[in-house]
Amino acid sequence: MQTATPAERKVSRPRADALRNRERIVTAAREMFVEDGPEVPLDEIARRAGVGNATVYRNFPDRQALVREVVCSVMDRTARAAESALAETGDAFEALSRFVHVSAEERTSALCPMISAGFDKNHPDLEAMRERVEQLTEMLMERARAAGQLRPDVGVGDLMVAVAQLSRPPAGAGCLSADRFVHRHLQLFLDGLRAPARSELPGAPVTMEDLRQS
Structure with a gap:
């Protein structure tokens, strides 16, 4: 050599x-x-x-280039967490649950304001990462659904909205001070996703396209 x-x-x-x-x-x-x-x-x-x-x-x-790199790096780690969950051969719903908890640690919701006004949401790098995360999340959900563990009336958009909302601190609360409650509330939500469903949800499953058009 x-x-x-x-x-x-x-x-x-x-x-x-x-x-x-x-x-x-x-x-x-x-x-x-x-x-x-x-x-x-x-x-x-x-x-x-x-x-x-x-x-x-x-x-x-410029600042926008740095913001884009931060968002892409967060989404890349989220995608790798999904890939790791997909590689697991055990309980499909538990793999989905672990992914949700890990992805919440990335604090994606706290980065949401940065990808609104004045930010190129359609940049090719961001679109590619977003598509990767969405596809992997759908694969995790479909595997749990096929195993009869995930209620059939929820979509990727439902999951994404809930994770973003539950990992975002309420008005008046410090971003970091609310961290200790995040996983508790996420687990309450995940328990509600288990099949068989205890109630009927209003409306139809939310897709990511629904969220982009709203």
């Missing part, structure tokens, strides 16, 4: 450092967006990430 020359190693190190810096920026931005909202100063993000302002702007030319 050919060993890299000192010159080659010297070239590769900055690249690895640059990737680590980018990851630190995205992690810090996600934390601060959740805590303080999408308008948090980029200088503050750089400070938490432990990098200089120039490093932030070198990786992300």
